[in-house]
Amino acid sequence: MKTILLAGGQSKRVKPTADKCFVSICGKTLIEWQLSALKNAGFDQVVIVGNKFNLEKLTQLRVEGMAIEVVEQTELQAGMKGAMDAAKDAVIDEEEIMVVSSNDVVEDSLWENVKRKTDNEKDITGFFVGYKVTRYFPGGYLKMGKSGFVSTIVEKPGEGHEPSDLVNLVIHVHRDVKALYKALDEVVPPTPDPFLLRSSSIPSSSFEGQVQGEKISSPDDLYERALQQLFDEQKKYSVLEYDGFWQAVKYPWHLLRLMEFYLEKLERSISDKAQIAPTAVINGKVVIKEGVRVFDHSVINGPAYIGKNSIVGNFALVRGSSLGEKCVAGSYTEIARSLLQNEVFTHKNYIGDSIIGSNVSFGSGTVTGNLRLDEGDISVMVSGEKVDSRRNKLGLITGDNIRAGINTSFMPGVKIGSNCMIGAELNIAQDIEENSYVKGSGSQLDIRQNQKEIGRRG
Numbered sequence: 001m002k003t004i005l006l007a008g009g010q011s012k013r014v015k016p017t018a019d020k021c022f023v024s025i026c027g028k029t030l031i032e033w034q035l036s037a038l039k040n041a042g043f044d045q046v047v048i049v050g051n052k053f054n055l056e057k058l059t060q061l062r063v064e065g066m067a068i069e070v071v072e073q074t075e076l077q078a079g080m081k082g083a084m085d086a087a088k089d090a091v092i093d094e095e096e097i098m099v100v101s102s103n104d105v106v107e108d109s110l111w112e113n114v115k116r117k118t119d120n121e122k123d124i125t126g127f128f129v130g131y132k133v134t135r136y137f138p139g140g141y142l143k144m145g146k147s148g149f150v151s152t153i154v155e156k157p158g159e160g161h162e163p164s165d166l167v168n169l170v171i172h173v174h175r176d177v178k179a180l181y182k183a184l185d186e187v188v189p190p191t192p193d194p195f196l197l198r199s200s201s202i203p204s205s206s207f208e209g210q211v212q213g214e215k216i217s218s219p220d221d222l223y224e225r226a227l228q229q230l231f232d233e234q235k236k237y238s239v240l241e242y243d244g245f246w247q248a249v250k251y252p253w254h255l256l257r258l259m260e261f262y263l264e265k266l267e268r269s270i271s272d273k274a275q276i277a278p279t280a281v282i283n284g285k286v287v288i289k290e291g292v293r294v295f296d297h298s299v300i301n302g303p304a305y306i307g308k309n310s311i312v313g314n315f316a317l318v319r320g321s322s323l324g325e326k327c328v329a330g331s332y333t334e335i336a337r338s339l340l341q342n343e344v345f346t347h348k349n350y351i352g353d354s355i356i357g358s359n360v361s362f363g364s365g366t367v368t369g370n371l372r373l374d375e376g377d378i379s380v381m382v383s384g385e386k387v388d389s390r391r392n393k394l395g396l397i398t399g400d401n402i403r404a405g406i407n408t409s410f411m412p413g414v415k416i417g418s419n420c421m422i423g424a425e426l427n428i429a430q431d432i433e434e435n436s437y438v439k440g441s442g443s444q445l446d447i448r449q450n451q452k453e454i455g456r457r458g
Contacts, residue, residue: 001118002094003043004087006080006170007031007058007102008051008073013382016399016417016434017252017355019054020103024341026262026305026322027289030249031102033262035063041111043098047090049073049083080170080223084184094177096126101170103249105258110171110242117240118173124149125235126174130166132243140168140224142239150237153224166239169246176235183226251382252355252397252415253389259322259339263303280312295331307342324358338395345457354395359456363406363424370395370412378413381431389413399434401454421450 011020021031028036031048038046048070050058058070069090075082084099091097096118110129117127128150130142136159143163145151154163174180231237247257266285270276273290280294284302291309294300298312301319306312310323313331320337323344329335330347338351341358349362352370370393372378378394379386396410399418404410408426416422417434427443437450 001043001096001098001173002045002047002091003038003098003100004084004091005031005034005038005046005048005100005102006083007054008049008076008083008086009103010051010053010076013250014252014255016357016397016415017255018357018400019057020249020255021054022057023255023339024307024322024324025255025259025339026266026287027307028262030105030258031058031061032063034100034102034105035061035066035068037108037111038100039063039066040108042115043111047071047087048102049086051076078222081184081187081226084181084223088181091177092181096173096175097177099170099172099174101248104170105245105247105249105261106169106171106242107244110244113240113242114171114173121238122175123236124238125176125179125230126172127238127240128173129169129171130164130239130241131169131246132241133165133167136160136162137167142166142168144239145231147236148238149231150239151231152228155221155224166241169242179230179233179235180226183229184223186229187222187226189222251380251387251389253380253391253394255339255355256337256353256391256394260320260337263305263320263322266303266305268302289325298329313347337393341400343456352395353391353393355397357398357400357402357418359400359454360398360402360404361457362404363408365407366404366409368395368410372412380413380415403454419450419454421452421454 007021014020022029044065045067048058050070051073055072061068071086071090073083073086128142138156140153140155141157141163142150143152143154153168245261247254266287268285270288271290274288274292276294277296279296281299286300286302287305289308292306294312295314297314298316304318305322307323307325309325310327312318312329315332316329317334318329321335323340324342326342327340327344328346332348333346334350336352338354340356343359344356345361348364350367352368354368375392377392378389380389394413396414398416401419402416404422405424407424408422411429414428415431417432419435420432421437423439426440429443432438435450437448438445440446
């Protein structure tokens with residue numbers, strides 16, 4: 001059976017973090033973690049659907065014992081249907097396929113249960129994984145018919161109107177591939193005319209949105225509408241219920257929860273090619289890769305991951321964090337519960353509950369605030385709107401190629417775009433767009449376009 005791994009999203013909501021598929025966590029990119037989990041469960045044939053922005057990186061992926069084919073989704077606005085169309089030639093002759101999101105992370109045990117159900121239950125058209133929830137989740141819910149099979153997927157029904165307690169995860173097994181693609185080929189793109197939408201013969205339960213009390217479709221729900229056609233044709237789709245770990249990466253702070261998940265999977269390992277000072281303290285599940293230098297009187301409290309050729313300086317403290325390659329946790333720095341990519345340089349800094357890109361340098365005394373004075377949940381600006389992170393601890397979120405001067409303070413939930421220069425002794429309480437040069441006094445900021453090239457220190 002081939003797996004279609006959806007990796008064609010543009011990661012707009014996770015900005016300024018780079019493509020979420022290639023965020024490195026504990027030494028592997030997110031998509032590498034996903035591929036490894038699939039391979040370990042016995043799914044060793046994968047068609048990855050990418051886009052023009054990440055196609056080159058996707059074609060470089062290698063997993064021993066796994067056959068990987070990469071295709072490009074050109075119709076990005078068509079959502080999952082566009083991805084399925086891109087994969088059609090690679091899977092149309094298969095007896096069965098599985099469709100999986102590249103950024104929905106679940107426990108390994110679920111993949112094993114999916115493989116077991118796939119192998120053992122041959123009298124159904126397919127099945128979906130339904131995540132069992134105890135409170136409202138703004139996603140698609142699986143509604144069951146009288147026959148015990150899925151009758152529709154109800155998108156964002158609103159709290160109190162849920163048809164079940166099962167949220168639709170993008171882990172779909174299809175055994176009638178030709179019927180699926182027939183439905184995808186026949187689905188009609190939505191029209192912008194509300195009158196035509198109200199007169200449509202397509203079941204309203206497959207639509208998202210409202211026009212005078214009646215549901216309408218959105219441009220990216222064509223895949224779900226094709227599924228509705230299969231349900232109406234009495235195709236038998238059952239549900240595999242799941243209530244374990246699940247995290248979909250919709251916003252950058254979701255990466256912190258993934259980091260916690262992968263850190264817990266670590267087993268203590270210290271490379272014999274690392275240099276550990278005799279007075280350094282290393283507690284718990286800590287991975288230290290080759291070329292790492294840990295200096296006197298530093299402390300690493302697990303779970304923690306220290307990437308190749310990184311440095312933990314004198315009296316530094318690293319805890320509950322993942323550091324990429326060639327990072328420096330400089331003397332007297334504390335890095336707590338934070339995800340650092342490659343070549344991040346610190347010296348006498350506090351980095352807490354933060355997500356830091358690659359090639360980022362913090363001047364001495366610069367800190368990230370991660371807790372509001374009232375200890376309430378921290379909101380983050382996303383596409384011009386405040387979004388509740390549902391975290392009471394959240395620090396700085398950055399892109400790549402950033403320099404911050406000495407004694408600057410970043411307030412909780414602030415985002416800094418890539419290629420920015422941030423001056424000294426500033427109080428940054430607002431997001432800074434990419435390619436900015438920021439100077440000023442205190443919270444009075446003078447923001448201009450950055451004209452300086454930011455090189456690499458590593």
